[in-house]
Amino acid sequence: MNYDKTKYRAWKWYHPVMLHWMVNPGLVINELMLGQRVPKLTLIEKNPAKSLPEKTVIPCPHCGTMHSGLKWSARNNAFKNWFGLYCDQCGETIPCLWNITSLVILALTFPLWIGFKNSWKSSWLQKQPMRYENLNLENAVNSLEGYGWVKMGISWGFFMYIIMTFVFPWLSGDAIVLKKALIAIPIWATGGLAFGYTMKLVNGKNGRDRKGV
Ligand SMILES: [Zn+2]
Structure with a gap:
């Protein structure tokens, strides 16, 4: 367009x-x-x-x-x-x-x-x-300012880790393998941080609000 x-x-x-x-x-x-x-x-x-x-x-x-x-x-x-x-x-x-x-x-x-x-x-x-x-x-007010995005990304990554590593295999009847569960930690931590940082970019900087603070 x-x-x-x-x-x-x-x-x-x-x-x-x-x-x-x-x-x-x-x-x-x-x-x-x-x-x-x-x-x-x-x-x-x-x-x-x-x-x-x-x-x-x-x-x-x-x-x-x-x-x-x-x-x-x-x-x-x-x-x-x-x-x-x-x-x-x-x-x-x-x-x-x-x-x-x-x-x-x-x-x-x-x-x-x-x-x-x-x-x-x-x-x-x-x-x-x-x-x-x-x-x-x-x-x-942007809760992702400062290190807010890290906190949000890690909690999202943690949520995804639990779902993908334990809940999904359990639902589909697959065995939960310790090695896979350990490998998934850095993967979801990285994925979570990437997600948090992207959301921060999407939400943007909001340092100066209308009151001029
Ligand atoms: Zn329209």
Whole structure:
């Protein structure tokens, strides 16, 4: 879609934040269970006076509305966007990227969900307008500042470690092997830190708030 290249920088699939979204297998939980989605095109306003969340603009390719990215911040509609980001101007959905592991899971489970997809989507669409009625577009205090992202990344990595190393094998009846469990620790610690750092980049620096602190 067309946008003012003098005013915005574009983040497309090859931007590191987007690549990480596509390749980190743990994000399957965010995407398929929580319905957290990343649009195919994110625009960042070239305005050094604003923090990244305030500069983030998500254009709707259907009607051209330039939405504030804050509509999909954690305090607003970050989750439950399984069918894409809903445009409250035209009622269409803004196309999103897919995590590769999500795609594999969707492909393997295709016969289970394809029959329900249309009715799920129409009931989801019906619920969307009211989710966009009382949004709070003030920029929230960023809990990922300082070392907040490390804490968040490690707890996410720990959660994923438990799920992937113990819960999933237990559910599928596989043996839990000590060696595998040990190898998984540095893998999920690294994955967690990468996730925390990416979320920090996505949420941006929020050091100076409106009170000038
Ligand atoms: Zn639209």
